[in-house]
């Protein structure tokens with residue numbers, strides 16, 4: 001087990017399509033997190049930015065860009081990129097600095113102003129980039145992979161499009177109660193079924209949109225929090241950032257082929273489940289200890305997969321959980337009470353940070369209508385392109 | 397019309413072969429026998445591999461459907477398509493190759509839909525055309541997966 005770090009503050013700029021630059025969103029989120037923490041910006045010893053990538057080049061290089069927007073004050077600065085897992089990498093970097101004694105207070109910021117439509121790779125002729133190749137050779141968009149997983153579940157486990165729609169209905173109901181969510185209207189199963197097919201069997205309302213948004217956290221040592229009179233802060237107890245193990249036998253973005261299992265017997269556990277397992281091991285807890293979970297519902301069907309991967313149920317039992325209402329607010333183990341990506345849309349570098357913001361508010365008992373009663377332990381789970389695992393365990 | 401046929405990626409599949417001989421080309425490690433597709437020409441990716449030479453190897457012609465989906469909307473560049481022509485959805489299929497113990501993605505042959513590709517059914521790899529530049533007189537060639545009527549793996 002590693003040591004805990006305290007979450008002193010959490011802040012977000014609401015998700016949406018606001019038509020402004022990502023710096024604006026990140027700055028607003030950072031100021032909100034600093035206010036929430038009661039920490040002045042000059043007290044921050046280190047700032048870690050989750051990169052906002054534009055055309056393969058990381059925007060304005062996030063860490064320094066946010067530091068400049070907040071006013072140069074000479075803090076240690078770091079910028080990290082791991083696609084969808086960037087936010088978790090930023091949190092982990094901050095945590096490592098705090099635990100190593102390099103900084104008492106670290107500001108973590110991620111923000112994006114997302115393009116319309118499908119995510120696409122950077123321009124130019126880049127034949128050495130698997131992400132470029134999957135678009136050039138196959139036209140394989142992100143939803144195409146989500147469609148492959150969804151159909152596989154239907155064949156293997158008997159999941160139905162109606163099961164997938166239940167996830168959207170559940171998450172939309174939660175998102176309707178979240179002022180930071182982009183989509184705040186309840187959605188019915190009929191509306192999901194009536195939306196256009198994007199990648200059979202998935203429809204438009206099964207797949208998350210791309211959004212603008214910003215999220216930030218102020219992290220500190222537990223000792224610093226105590227000195228500030230925060231005796232019982234939300235604590236980050238584990239951050240998992242593992243890679244897959246060879247051979248990875250499940251086709252993953254942006255793969256055209258999996259590893260070959262000719263020489264080495266594949267692990268019976270999936271990569272995604274190993275992400276959660278590493279977090280549980282580091283935190284010294286198990287899925288039975290969870291009060292809630294925030295998982296990366298890039299598609300409705302993928303949320304069901306996460307139920308299994310984070311150990312809420314056995315393989316193939318995900319649909320049963322959503323059918324029973326176990327993962328809805330008021331259920332046995334609520335998942336995505338923030339509304340999830342279904343209600344937010346993805347703002348890539350901000351998203352994994354936003355997941356931890358939700359855990360923070362829930363564990364403080366300040367999530368309002370969305371509150372999971374008596375929440376003590378939460379996990380976030382996410383996965384970045386090319387094999388970046390990400391999961392965070394927070395406790396109170 | 398005379399066409400220059402250019403593989404969309406050189407070295408990923410056989411060229412100028414009859415349909416029956418058409419194969420995807422990967423590389424196989426002489427040290428641990430792991431197969432890599434897309435081809436790996438630098439180092440074997442098996443972390444426990446004692447080390448070996450990577451040799452070009454044709455992949456199995458037939459495999460079984462792991463899963464499939466389709467693209468109902470036009471993908472963004474670098475996928476090549478004519479925005480002046482209505483989008484025609486195509487099918488993507490992930491195919492499990494038993495001998496190589498791996499899954500390889502590809503487009504299905506034109507006209508093959510998801511209903512033609514139940515999970516577990518047998519498909520074979522055939523040459524296909526990805527895009528065509530009429531003005532330049534060139535086509536980019538690729539591989540396609542096509543259902544096998546008899547359904548036999550070999």
Ligand SMILES: [Zn+2]
Pocket residue numbers: 425426427428429430440441442445446447448
């Ligand atoms: Zn080898």
